[in-house]
Amino acid sequence: xxxxxxxxxxxxxxxxxxxxxxxxxxxxxxxxxxxxxxxxxxxxxxxxxxxxxxxxxxxxxxxxxxxxxxxxxxxxxxxxxxxxxxxxxxxxxxxxxxxxxxxxxxxxxxxxxxxxxxxxxxxxxxxxxxxxxxxxxxxxxxxxxxxxxxxxxxxxxxxxxxxxxxxxxxxxxxxxxxx
Amino acid sequence: xxxxxxxxxxxxxxxxxxxxxxxxxxxxxxxxxxxxxxxxxxxxxxxxxxxxxxxxxxxxxxxxxxxxxxxxxxxxxxxxxxxxxxxxxxxxxxxxxxxxxxxxxxxxxxxxxxxxxxxxxxxxxxxxxxxxxxxxxxxxxxxxxxxxxxxxxxxxxxxxxxxxxxxxxxxxxxxxxxxxxxxxxxxxxxxxxxxxxxxxxxxxxxxxxxxxxxxxxxxxxxxxxxxxxxxxxxxxxxxxxxxxxxxxx
Amino acid sequence: xxxxxxxxxxxxxxxxxxxxxxxxxxxxxxxxxxxxxxxxxxxxxxxxxxxxxxxxxxxxxxxxxxxxxxxxxxxxxxxxxxxxxxxxxxxxxxxxxxxxxxxxxxxxxxxxxxxxxxxxxxxxxxxxxxxxxxxxxxxxxxxxxxxxxxxxxxxxxxxxxxxxxxxxxxxxxxxxxxxxxxxxxxxxxxxxxxxxxxxxxxxxxxxxxxxxxxxxxxxxxxxxxxxxxxxxxxxxxxxxxxxxxxxxxxxxxxxxxxxxxxxxxxxxxxxxxxxxxxxxxxxxxxxxxxxxxxxxxxxxxxxxxxxxxxxxxxxxxxxxxxxxxxxxxxxxxxxxxxxxxxxxxxxxxxxx
Numbered sequence: 001x002x003x004x005x006x007x008x009x010x011x012x013x014x015x016x017x018x019x020x021x022x023x024x025x026x027x028x029x030x031x032x033x034x035x036x037x038x039x040x041x042x043x044x045x046x047x048x049x050x051x052x053x054x055x056x057x058x059x060x061x062x063x064x065x066x067x068x069x070x071x072x073x074x075x076x077x078x079x080x081x082x083x084x085x086x087x088x089x090x091x092x093x094x095x096x097x098x099x100x101x102x103x104x105x106x107x108x109x110x111x112x113x114x115x116x117x118x119x120x121x122x123x124x125x126x127x128x129x130x131x132x133x134x135x136x137x138x139x140x141x142x143x144x145x146x147x148x149x150x151x152x153x154x155x156x157x158x159x160x161x162x163x164x165x166x167x168x169x170x171x172x173x174x175x176x177x178x179x
Numbered sequence: 180x181x182x183x184x185x186x187x188x189x190x191x192x193x194x195x196x197x198x199x200x201x202x203x204x205x206x207x208x209x210x211x212x213x214x215x216x217x218x219x220x221x222x223x224x225x226x227x228x229x230x231x232x233x234x235x236x237x238x239x240x241x242x243x244x245x246x247x248x249x250x251x252x253x254x255x256x257x258x259x260x261x262x263x264x265x266x267x268x269x270x271x272x273x274x275x276x277x278x279x280x281x282x283x284x285x286x287x288x289x290x291x292x293x294x295x296x297x298x299x300x301x302x303x304x305x306x307x308x309x310x311x312x313x314x315x316x317x318x319x320x321x322x323x324x325x326x327x328x329x330x331x332x333x334x335x336x337x338x339x340x341x342x343x344x345x346x347x348x349x350x351x352x353x354x355x356x357x358x359x360x361x362x363x364x365x366x367x368x369x370x371x372x373x374x375x376x377x378x379x380x381x382x383x384x385x386x387x388x389x390x391x392x393x394x395x396x397x398x399x400x401x402x403x404x405x406x407x408x409x410x411x412x413x414x415x416x417x418x419x420x421x422x423x424x425x426x427x428x
Numbered sequence: 429x430x431x432x433x434x435x436x437x438x439x440x441x442x443x444x445x446x447x448x449x450x451x452x453x454x455x456x457x458x459x460x461x462x463x464x465x466x467x468x469x470x471x472x473x474x475x476x477x478x479x480x481x482x483x484x485x486x487x488x489x490x491x492x493x494x495x496x497x498x499x500x501x502x503x504x505x506x507x508x509x510x511x512x513x514x515x516x517x518x519x520x521x522x523x524x525x526x527x528x529x530x531x532x533x534x535x536x537x538x539x540x541x542x543x544x545x546x547x548x549x550x551x552x553x554x555x556x557x558x559x560x561x562x563x564x565x566x567x568x569x570x571x572x573x574x575x576x577x578x579x580x581x582x583x584x585x586x587x588x589x590x591x592x593x594x595x596x597x598x599x600x601x602x603x604x605x606x607x608x609x610x611x612x613x614x615x616x617x618x619x620x621x622x623x624x625x626x627x628x629x630x631x632x633x634x635x636x637x638x639x640x641x642x643x644x645x646x647x648x649x650x651x652x653x654x655x656x657x658x659x660x661x662x663x664x665x666x667x668x669x670x671x672x673x674x675x676x677x678x679x680x681x682x683x684x685x686x687x688x689x690x691x692x693x694x695x696x697x698x699x700x701x702x703x704x705x706x707x708x709x710x711x712x713x714x715x716x717x718x719x720x721x722x723x724x725x726x727x728x729x730x731x732x733x734x735x736x737x738x739x740x741x742x743x744x745x746x747x748x749x750x751x752x753x754x755x756x757x758x759x760x761x762x763x764x765x766x767x768x769x770x771x772x773x774x775x776x777x778x779x780x
Contacts (some may be wrong), residue, residue, distance in 0.1 A: 024604060028431065035604070038602055040602050061686055061689040062683070063605075064683075116447060120527060154433075221628035222625040224624075237634075241625065242624065242625055243490075244634075246489065247492075250485065250492075254492050254496070255493060256479070258496060258623070260494065261477075261497035265624070265625050281483050282483055284479075285482075286482035360454075417777065
């Protein structure tokens with residue numbers, strides 16, 4: 001029975017919470033048990049932000065992810081803070097355009113994606129979160145790509161409908177990325 | 180034989196507890212007469228304050244709510260929002276309205292909440308035995324200003340009508356007094372108008388009524404009425420401070 | 429019905445609307461502001477009232493006004509704001525008025541912090557304001573319960589003519605989970621005591637808490653406590669999780685219960701028989717479940733986001749038959765499953 005604990009961390013403004021929401025909505029579409037818990041407060045813009053997502057076949061206990069199976073680090077302070085907390089065997093996704101170090105542990109599997117650069121090259125500089133999410137989906141199967149667009153359309157607010165295609169494009173770019 | 184005088188329908192038979200010479204009784208009657216005259220008794224809900232008029236819920240025969248000290252305008256807001264077709268009034272003293280309830284007063288006014296506020300200013304906390312009120316006059320001796328209100332340490336009285344008139348929203352604000360027949364007749368007219376404004380959905384109307392407190396002022400009822408004329412009214416000039424009907428015309 | 433992902437705060441707001449609440453009064457404070465934001469969007473569209481009051485004090489008194497008129501009304505806030513509301517809550521209790529107050533707790537005392545807490549337990553369950561009174565206090569532990577217990581709170585408040593409080597915390601307010609929203613009802617109040625205007629057909633109704641004759645005030649209090657006894661007998665609710673064979677019984681509510689379930693799962697893996705009693709009503713406290721467990725377990729662990737508040741009610745309920753230990757974090761910190769597991773092991777091993 002899968003019980004996947006995901007921690008997404010970075011700067012406020014990088015779309016940390018949104019990336020978590022996409023996973024949560026997709027998990028819900030897949031009939032999984034879900035919880036999504038943001039950090040909240042003064043760090044909303046520019047400070048550190050993180051988001052706990054649990055996707056599970058069984059009821060979710062604590063919604064707080066302290067020891068992630070999947071860690072997404074979108075900036076250096078996040079990697080510094082959470083690398084040691086990841087479970088042995090955890091998959092760690094790193095925006096290598098913003099973080100210039102490798103992981104220190106040998107018992108975790110690291111994926112380095114220059115997400116911010118890819119996003120810029122695509123002309124969607126704010127969608128590094130979706131690039132890295134595509135890679136996460138590819139490497140973990142936490143959720144499947146099938147029907148992802150429907151989940152996206154529930155996540156994106158009505159006034160940003162036009163962004164669904166762009167988000168999808170970014171996710172696909174991340175999904176197809178190989179180091 | 181023709182009836183020339185009777186108790187308004189909007190008052191119950193309960194004997195008033197007010198001190199001899201206190202003008203709350205007159206003001207109760209004016210409010211009740213307005214309710215009778217406008218035929219709104221069955222659809223009126225009043226809000227009683229904390230202070231001397233706390234038990235006015237027993238005296239008015241309409242439905243009544245007793246509010247916490249100073250909160251009557253907020254309670255009236257809730258009542259009016261719940262029942263826009265009902266007529267809601269508050270009956271508040273100076274401590275209630277201008278001290279502990281100042282925020283509620285100002286904000287109900289600035290929302291132009293469609294309620295009627297009867298503000299009884301007797302320059303003292305009567306119920307608790309005569310302490311200094313936000314409206315006590317400079318130099319006025321009270322239980323808590325035994326050497327007279329010292330404006331250097333406790334500040335100046337609050338002039339509610341003047342203060343609320345600085346707001347854009349309120350529809351009607353008038354100060355009246357009940358110390359002589361002429362003033363009582365003017366007060367009756369003003370209170371009537373404040374209720375009519377609400378019936379016509381005009382918004383916030385406040386009538387400040389300069390009232391006497393012979394017991395705590397330490398005066399005979401007659402001298403208390405004179406003191407209103409000689410001391411209160413000069414500090415709190417009577418008149419209409421806001422009348423949006425004029426602006427509308 | 430379809431499940432939707434919603435924040436706990438939004439689930440409360442939507443559930444309240446579906447329960448027929450058309451009057452919301454609030455004041456901004458983290459971490460519950462989403463309730464006000466949600467209401468400000470929805471209420472104007474359904475002919476309801478959303479009003480951002482000038483203060484928490486005014487907000488609760490506006491609720492008092494609507495409740496006096498016999499309609500469903502609510503306010504929400506977080507700890508410092510709920511302290512301000514206590515005057516109004518005492519008046520609601522003293523006038524036997526039904527209403528809903530939501531407290532999405534944050535760390536205290538004073539301005540405290542904005543992270544989750546359960547340190548308003550005493551304030552919520554022991555009265556909070558002046559005078560002898562209780563609120564019905566419900567403690568949701570999921571977004572689904574944020575919705576369900578909101579409806580329940582309105583129903584219980586009406587049934588017993590007393591204010592009810594939903595005691596949540598920042599985690600419950602901020603988290604999203606799938607939720608099946610309750611059916612919308614058309615609320616038709618049957619409250620002959622309400623001040624709706626006499627229509628010249630009846631004696632005037634008075635909503636009042638002033639009784640200057642001591643004998644009358646005493647009698648009012650006695651009658652109210654008779655009502656409270658009925659509530660305590662009939663409405664206490666809790667969830668029992670793996671308590672049948674438990675040697676160690678964790679007692680926790682809200683987010684603390686969620687964390688404790690993880691710890692219990694791990695304890696069971698390690699061969700320790702741990703279970704959980706999760707109070708859903710904090711007042712009335714589920715004394716009977718605790719009392720029964722006391723006959724079977726080695727001891728209790730009270731897991732709290734407070735410095736040991738609920739532990740007093742556990743001790744009263746089990747009559748000090750078995751030891752009760754405290755596992756707590758405060759100030760916005762949340763105990764980890766490991767910390768709870770250690771407390772379970774210590775109790776199991778008699779190390780307390």
